[in-house]
Each structure stands twice: as C-alpha cells, then as structure tokens.
Amino acid sequence: MINEKRQRFGLYLAGLRRDARKSQRQLAELLCHISGTASLTRHEISRWERGERIPDVWISSLSEALDVPLQTLERAAAHARGEDFPPEAPSPAEALSYFLPEDVELGPLASSTGRRVGTSTAVALADRAHGLRLGDDVIASRDLLAPAFRELDGAVQLYRETTHSEQTGRSLLGSIGEIAQITGWIASDAGQHDQAARAYRLGISAAREAGDLALVGHLAGSLAYQLTNTGHEEDGLSLARAALEEAGPDAPPKARALYLDRVAWANTKAGNAQPAMRALAQAHEAMDEEGSREAPDWAYWVSPEELNVMDARVYTELHKPLRAVPLLQEVLSRYDSTRTRELALYLSWLAVALVDANEPEEAASTARRMLDLSARFPSDRTAKRGRVVLTKLEPYRDVPEVREVLDTYAA
Template identity: 60%
Template sequence: MKDARRRQFGAYLARLRHDAHKSQRQLAAMLCIVSDTQSLTRNDVSRWERGGRIPDSWLPFIAEVLGAPAVELERAAAYARGELEATPFGAAVVLAELIPPGDALTPLPTPIGRRVGGDDVARLAARVHGFRLADDVLAGGDLLAPVFRELNAAMRLYRESTHTEAVAGALLTQVGELAQIAGWIASDAGQHAQAERAYRIGIEAARQADDPPLVANLAGSLAYQLSNTGHERAGLDLARAAVDEAGRDAPAKTRALFFDRVAWAHTRAGEAQPAMQALGQAHDALAEADDRAPQWAYWVSREELEVMDARVFTELHRPLRAVPLLADVLSRYDATHAREVVLYRSWLAVALADANEPEQAAEEARRVVSASVNMSSDRTASRARVVLHRLRDFAGVPEVRNLLHDHGHLLSA
C-alpha cells in the first residue's frame, strides 16, 4: 500500500512538472537555485517521480518553482507516507496516476512541415465529426484502421507543422476529440490497450489545449472502459475525477454525460444508492438551460439518459423500472443505429429474465444474437454472451431451450 501511495505521489509530481513545462534536469537546477544548494540532480527528481522517495524537505521549494499550492503538496506527501487515510484530491491525483505525462504531442524542435491555419483546422474538425457520425451506424471493427490513420496524421500535422499559438490550441482540441472517438471505436472492437493509448494521448492534447470538459470526456470514456473490463474501482475513481476536472461551469450536456458515467461506475462497483444519486444529478444537469454544448456532445439527450437509467436498473435487478424504459426507447430509436439497438435489446432481455418472463426474454435474445454475429463489435458479442448466460437459468422453458440449442456454442467463444 505504501509503495502504491508513493508511486501515486510520484505521478502527481510528474504531472505538476509537466504542466509547468520543465524537464527533470531543469527542475533540479531551479530547486538548487531557490534552496541555495548544489546537492540535487536530475536522478533525484527521477527517483521522486518513480515513487522511490518522498522529497519532504524539498516540498516548499517544489511548490515555489512549479507554482503549485504548498498545502496540496504537503497533503499529497502525507497521504503517500500513510498519515492520511482518504485520498486528499479528486481529479489531480487520480488523473496523475492513471494518465502519466507523455511526449507523443511534443512539437519537433525544428518543424519540418508547412504552415497551417484556420482552414486546415476546420477541415480536420469536419473529418473528426464525420467519424463520430460513422460510429453511430458502423461497428468498431469497420472503423478501427481508418480512425487511427486519421489520428496519427493529425498528431503529425500538429508536431511537424508551423502555426500560430491560436491554431496550435485548435489543432490540439481536434487531436483530443479525434483521440476520444478513436478510443471509443477501439474499445468497441475489443482493442482495449489501443483504446487506452488513444485516450491518454487525447487527455494530453486536451490538457495542453486548456479544455477541461474535453479532458473530462476522455477520462470518463476511459473510466467507462475500465468499469466494463474488470477494473471497477479504478473506473469509479476516474469517473469521479472526470466530474471534478470538468468543473461546475462545464456545459450542462457535458455534466449530464459525466454524471451518467459516474452512475454506471457505481453500478459496476455494486453501489446502488450512489448510482441512483448520480442518475438524478445527470437529469438535473440536463434540465438546465444551456446552449454551450460542444459538438461532441450532440448525442446527449433525455432519451439517452433514460437508456442509462434502464441499464442501471437492469444491473441492479430492478426489472419493473427497467423494462418500460427500454421498451419505450426501442420503440422510438432509429433503426439505422443497429449496434445501439442490439445493445439496448440485450439489456431488455436480461431485465425480462429478471422479471420472470423467459419467453419474451428468449425472443429478444434471439434478435440480439442474430444481429450481433454479423457485427464487428466486441460490445455486442459480449452482450450476447451475457444474455445467453442469464437465460441458462430457464433452460427448461421451450423457447429458451431452443435458443440455447441454436446458439449455446457462443458461450464458449
């Protein structure tokens, strides 16, 4: 536990240094100047950031050089030493530990590309939004290669071109937005390590662009993946951190989205009451009059929040609340969004099974399985297996028995 806390402090210190645009060598040199000593080297700073040692006597000087609140540094160090039980921060520490600084977006010392301007940014933004719209109707496996080609090209454009400071910020925003959709697509294709890499690059870009809601969207997307892949506690910590990162002044639609992800993270962690509270906060946020929503939040709506409500109710085994919501949403949902329809039907099938309606559940399950086998989506394939597994409890019901006879082999896939 102590080692983990020291590593967490080290990651936090590395984030502070990175945000101050200082190398380890520069930080060591500046600390020597302000402390009037020559005893500190880059290796000492590296040891701190790896969690090998806590720089107790250096904390006031670190705060001075990096422009960080001394009180926060002291509390972080106390937590690392085991003197505090609760994590002293929200977003700062969690994001520092899970999203360490990287150099994928460091501009080249001497740019080798052409000068780019606002028109180039606009064209990139149009392509980014095109991938969002494509993701609405295509599965991850269909989009994986092209979206990562586009992400790599966008990163090269930023690193290798010359541009004004304003254009640089706009490019970084588009890199962050593209990284978010690339991560989402990779996750849907079952490429979770590739998705995490994209999310981390995006967070770095959004931080450099000084766009807290975009940072929160990327962090929340990664939190969603963590919650769904056996890392429930890390997912919950990161989902909460995303809310803190966005802040209370974030656009209403984005806050609704971030609270929805917190609700799901609590649900996956088996925490019913906080999940329900977060659902309420999501609806309250969306009810606020606010027209500042970024383009990437175009899909957040009351209907989408109701889908999350229903998913939470299903996971918490409250089918009487889940079934009517899902049935209503599916009756109005655009059939061209085939993957989402399959996913929502999978939740309906589980909720019907929980409601002791195995015949109806088997009917929905057959639709889920039949559609999912033709999709290059890990999400739909995984949900099909969940539904089949749930219906095994009703193997004596003819409709379920026939379903398992036809598709039971998918449980061993």
C-alpha cells in the same frame, strides 16, 4: 432484396440527419420548404434510409438541408448506384470516405515541414474528427480501427510538423483530442483495450494543452467507462469521479449529464447502489439545464432518451426489472433502427430485465432479435452482452422458446 451499396448510402443519410438533429418528419418538411413542393413525407425519408430508394431529384435540396457539400452527396449517390466504382461491395475505406472530407491532406508532411497552416486547416481537421464519429455509427469497429488510428497519427503529425498561431494551435489540439476519443472508443469496441487506453491518454494530454476541460472530462470518462466494464471497477469509479471534477462545474449541461451517467454506472458496477441512484438524478438535473450553454459537437448523441437507457441499465444491474423494463421498452419503441450496435446493446439489457421479471418467453424473443443484430454488426461489446444474455436464459432451458434460442446461438 436491397442492394448493399444502397443500404450503405441509406445509413449514411440517416447519420447526416441525426447529426443535423432532425427527425424524419422534420427533414421531409424542410425539404418541401426548400424545393417549394409538398409532395414529400417522412415515409419517403424512411425508404431512403432503408436503402429502398435513392433520392436522386432531392440531392440538391438535401445538400442545403443537411449542410453537406453537393459534390459529396452526389459522389455518395453515384456510389450507391454503382457508377464509377468497382462492381464489388465497397470496402470499409470506401465507406469511411463518405464521412471524411477530402479537402485536407493528413499524410506525411516531410516535404513541407514548417509550412504555416491557419483557420481553414483547423476547420478541416475538426470536420475529420466529426466524420469519424459519424462513421462509427454505421461501420463495424474492426473495419474502422486501422483508418481511425491513421487519422490520429496524421493529426498529431500535422500539429507537430507545421507552424501556426496560438489560436489555431489550440483548435488543432482540440481536434486531436476529439479524434483520440473516438479512436479510443472504436478500439475499445473492437476489444483492443490497451490501444484504446493509449489513445485516450494521448487525447487527454492534447485536450489539456488546448485548455478544453470539457473534452478532458469526456476522454477521462471514456477511459473510466472502459475500466469499469473490464473488471477494474474501483479504478473506473475513481477516474469517473476525477473526470467530473476535472471538467468543473462550468462544463456544458449535456456534457455534465454524460459525466454523471458514467459515475452512476461505475458506482453500480462497484456495488454502490445509493450513490449510483444519486448520480442518475443529478444527470437528469443537468440535462434539464440544456440550452443554458451550447453543447460541444461530440455530445450530439447525448439526449434524455440516452439517459433513460442508462437509468434502465442501472436498474437492471441492481435487479429492479419493474423499473427497467418499461423504460427500455418505451425508448426502444422509437429508437433509430439504423444504429445497429446500440440497438443490440439496449435489447440485451431488456432481455436480462425480462428474465428478472420472470418473463422468459418474451426475454427469449428479445434475445433472438439482439443476437441477430449482433451478427450483422460485429462488436466486442455486443459479443460480451450476448454471452451475458444466454447465460441469464440458461436456467429457463425447459421453456421451449428459451431452449430454441439457446440451441440456435450456443456457439
């Protein structure tokens, strides 16, 4: 049985590798180059990320390959081995510390009100924003919610209670916007939609003041996505369109692809099939322009595979399973298994599409896998999708495989 601390460390390494935009094979090749040996394969990387082994002798090379401070990796590895930590499993706050650098204090600043901050503080705050994004990949939203709001409050306090140059101020405001976006996303995933909306609106205000129109579009689109998925389809569609317009035609291609995906989804939920399909096509056109302009850090996860998933979701919602099923199966065949929540969500769409394709046995098998993953990584989104899947399976109760799933997961 894999030790839970090692498993957490493995998830952490997987997040760092994804952030560096490297496959397991590419990371293995880079580590061999750095260390001057050819003895490492992607299978060993996979063992590390599953928590089966701790890469003790490779820590220094990993630090260089992933551009992570050596001390940070050594501390995380020590945690995984159980050294200098309490014997019980790490708390969410301890797990979060893997992702948030400790070189800047964002606590109360009453004793130093008016102190001047510069580029190093702005960079440190940006690191904390990215740390939250990495944490969201592997920590359940209900555990991450309170720490995320503390980060947001601390960032706002830092900006308000210090002095800084105009350029540093814009950078701080941009980081506030990014922290607000991921905090809103975490709150929404925890089912705290009012808190999420407040975070998104704060972020929009900060991003506008920073002059970062691409980030404004990301925040507005995130709120639009929440509205679309919580019964406010027309409001969601209006805001998704506004987000695209606010960002403007000069937004980075990858960001435009994300905005267009949200427009497509909002149109789908509002029952507008043709506009949804047009927006999907435009999203792919935008992604094809990738490389013409550097994407912002917050768009690191947007990829052709993610666009394919959105295509499949739209096809599923429009009851076009023959188009949805192959897309989802192809993406899921190589999807990163450490991203538990996203994997569960994508499996839920595949299960629904398989029902529509009159494949109840395969749908039941997919549903079982999805529901097992959801139990391991609690999320309001996966819980709702689980109920949708079970409801979709109910008319096929007479099929033994379906009946077993319904009886097992009815609660």
